[in-house]
Amino acid sequence: MNLDNIRIVLVNTSHPGNIGGVARAMKNMGLSRLYLVEPRQYPHEKATWRAASALDVLEGAVVTGALDEAIADCQFVVGTSARGRRIPWPLLDPRHCAERVADLSGREQVAILFGREDRGLTNEELKVCNLHLNIPTSAHYSSLNLAMAVQIVCYELRMLLDADRLSAAEDAQWDAAFATRDNMERFYIHLEETLIDIGFLDPAAPRQLMARLRRLYSRVRLDEMELNILRGILTETQKFAPRDDGLKVD
Template sequence: MKLDNIRIVLVNTSHPGNIGGVARAMKNMGLSRLYLVDPRQFPDEQAEWRAASAVDVLEDAVVTSSLDEAIADCQFVVGTSARGRRIPWPLLDPRQCAERMAVASEKEQVAVLFGREDRGLTNDELKVCNLHLNIPTSADYSSLNLAMAVQVVCYELRMLLDAPSLPATEDAEWDTPFATRENMERFYTHLEETLVDVEFLDPAAPRQLMARLRRLYSRVRLDEMELNILRGILTETQKWVRKAKASDSGPGPG
């Protein structure tokens, strides 16, 4: 496992003290890459105070204006979720998820997303994730502080660091790098355009088609070559649709 390939991404954090607490939790477990998506208040003295001896993690934090920017180069994205969703997504606990992240981090960029203190990640943000992570808690009191949640995930990663061998949950010997999140988003846009062209998708009433297709491809995990093949198929499909429409609108018999 390569901890340097794993980043913790905090989305729209409202309290700077929580950012400092997260930095401290990360450094305790040996993680150092912190990304902050549009934080409400940062930098801030409260963050530095809560970080204690982990101020270096704060100083090196990458601040972005959007989630897309924070994970554009990532190939494996995990979103923390405490709520049930209309469309079920692959869901693991922190221990199972750490095993998957550990394997992926050997050759890929991995991101773990943590949402807002009051409402977590939105459905749209969770759609970009390959897996959803849920931290089991007591039904009597299920609320977790942001830094506590990050600590649990980082702890599970740390526990695997010195393990004699990583769980063989996926084949780490892959011949082509897995697709980045940025390239996957381009693919989803291309796929939606093509489905509209062939009249399989009605843009006026899309329902949950694209969400389900995102779930499908996120579960499979495409590598860059597979993604290029699919993009090529979509491009050729669009060409044939244009030819068919041109033929139908051509001049009739004289």
């Protein structure tokens, strides 16, 4: 992915504060190319105020008098759309759209269009797009602020860009090795023995208890330290429960 090949295009934006909010949302996620098609109020102090620490993105915005000028050199254009169209068009959600954009941006210029706050993009504007993007929302309240919509799309791009780093960081931060299958089996034996000792499990009528407990612990990957803690709790519990001679836990 090449974020420098991705531009956010705002068409005929009504409120200057939304332009500043979009600039901030873009900078949060590492995008910097902002195009403004016939903004109704720009430049404006409200845009500057809302941009906060993203003034570089705001001041670098390209203002054009027509959509064609903003996307003339683009090979792939995405248009955000909140409603279905009479003629079906390729339509994706932000996550799958980001995957497509990420792939193409390595070698092509990509534009993502956002329409007017009150009515979005017109049918004519959507016709110039290769793909339509729809952000799923609750049926009870589907209206999204312009900056929020841009933030969602930019966030999905950021997550793809940082996927390898985030995965490596997650693995690197864990402080103990995950438990081996052999040690987990020893734990299950110890757990079953303890439950019998305290009278919670009747071996004559187990009622799938151990199977369900196996399923419970399998949903979370225990590390060796966590496993040792649980084994220690079981050992201490057994000290307070009289038990018959049976299988000893090693």
